[in-house]
Amino acid sequence: MTIAEVSKKIGLSPDTLRYYERIGLIPRVNRNGSGIRNYTEEDCKWIEFIKCMRSAGVQVEALVEYVTLLQQGDETIEARKQILIEQREKLLSRIEEMERALERLSFKIKEYETKLIPAENKLKRLAHNL
Amino acid sequence: MTIAEVSKKIGLSPDTLRYYERIGLIPRVNRNGSGIRNYTEEDCKWIEFIKCMRSAGVQVEALVEYVTLLQQGDETIEARKQILIEQREKLLSRIEEMERALERLSFKIKEYETKLIPAENKLKRLAHNL
DNA sequence: CCTTGACTTGGAGTTAACTCCAAGTATCAA
DNA sequence: TTGATACTTGGAGTTAACTCCAAGTCAAGG
Numbered sequence: 001m002t003i004a005e006v007s008k009k010i011g012l013s014p015d016t017l018r019y020y021e022r023i024g025l026i027p028r029v030n031r032n033g034s035g036i037r038n039y040t041e042e043d044c045k046w047i048e049f050i051k052c053m054r055s056a057g058v059q060v061e062a063l064v065e066y067v068t069l070l071q072q073g074d075e076t077i078e079a080r081k082q083i084l085i086e087q088r089e090k091l092l093s094r095i096e097e098m099e100r101a102l103e104r105l106s107f108k109i110k111e112y113e114t115k116l117i118p119a120e121n122k123l124k125r126l127a128h129n130l
Numbered sequence: 131m132t133i134a135e136v137s138k139k140i141g142l143s144p145d146t147l148r149y150y151e152r153i154g155l156i157p158r159v160n161r162n163g164s165g166i167r168n169y170t171e172e173d174c175k176w177i178e179f180i181k182c183m184r185s186a187g188v189q190v191e192a193l194v195e196y197v198t199l200l201q202q203g204d205e206t207i208e209a210r211k212q213i214l215i216e217q218r219e220k221l222l223s224r225i226e227e228m229e230r231a232l233e234r235l236s237f238k239i240k241e242y243e244t245k246l247i248p249a250e251n252k253l254k255r256l257a258h259n260l
Numbered sequence: 261c262c263t264t265g266a267c268t269t270g271g272a273g274t275t276a277a278c279t280c281c282a283a284g285t286a287t288c289a290a
Numbered sequence: 291t292t293g294a295t296a297c298t299t300g301g302a303g304t305t306a307a308c309t310c311c312a313a314g315t316c317a318a319g320g
Contacts (some may be wrong), residue, residue: 004295015280033286049234055231057228084239085230088232109218112210149307164315166266
């Protein structure tokens with residue numbers, strides 16, 4: 001598969017795909033005789049996983065570390081697992097944070113719906129400062 | 131309350147508090163005779179709300195827009211409500227995205243736990259490229 | 261009176277993660 | 291053969307959201 005095909009299939013720009021490879025987030029992709037990338041199914045699956053992680057906010061750095069360990073063989077299994085566990089923790093607490101915000105948003109929206117004008121309307125007294 | 135007190139109480143740096151005020155995320159805080167900020171309880175409540183939204187990833191831009199409308203009075207109530215609803219949608223879909231990632235992470239971790247070495251170990255064949 | 265320390269402002273610098281660009285090469289249709 | 295198109299690389303530019311800094315002011319302690 002060419003970079004354009006992978007880009008379309010997965011939904012990451014060619015620039016992003018090349019960038020990911022440069023920084024080691026994607027293991028080096030094989031090239032044909034004239035240096036053009038030829039992605040395998042395996043590459044695609046990995047890229048798709050990376051996309052999923054990135055869109056959830058997992059940091060590039062953590063993923064690069066994981067790939068690096070992956071390429072060092074079986075002695076790194078435990079370290080890799082730890083990375084995954086750590087990232088899961090981070091995701092979980094991030095989701096909790098978002099759910100707290102969600103609740104507050106919903107509460108405010110409800111205030112607006114009941115025409116009970118919300119508390120921060122008191123801030124209006126500050127309007128003359130603008 | 132001084133900026134140092136608010137900073138400590140809420141957990142945002144004085145620099146961030148000044149920055150938020152500069153860009154209009156916090157309505158202008160009153161100053162004493164010598165130009166030093168004197169935060170009210172109201173200010174604090176608002177800042178705390180902003181912190182909650184920001185830590186959930188709500189964009190500064192949307193919050194600034196909300197504050198701006200707030201200071202324009204009651205004709206903007208509907209517009210403000212729409213902003214809140216839009217942000218709630220965004221948060222929801224973001225949470226869903228993260229939960230998908232969470233599931234994949236958990237699945238991978240389980241693979242590691244059962245010593246069923248994970249699929250991407252096939253990527254190891256690329257290790258010689260490094 | 262002088263220094264210390266907390267504050268003020270406007271503006272420059274930083275970080276993560278892209279995103280774009282220039283210069284060069286290869287392939288392919290006309 | 292000659293563009294046009296798609297790719298290559300390394301490096302520069304962009305964006306959001308801070309974070310830091312320099313230069314200045316002011317109140318309080320010694």
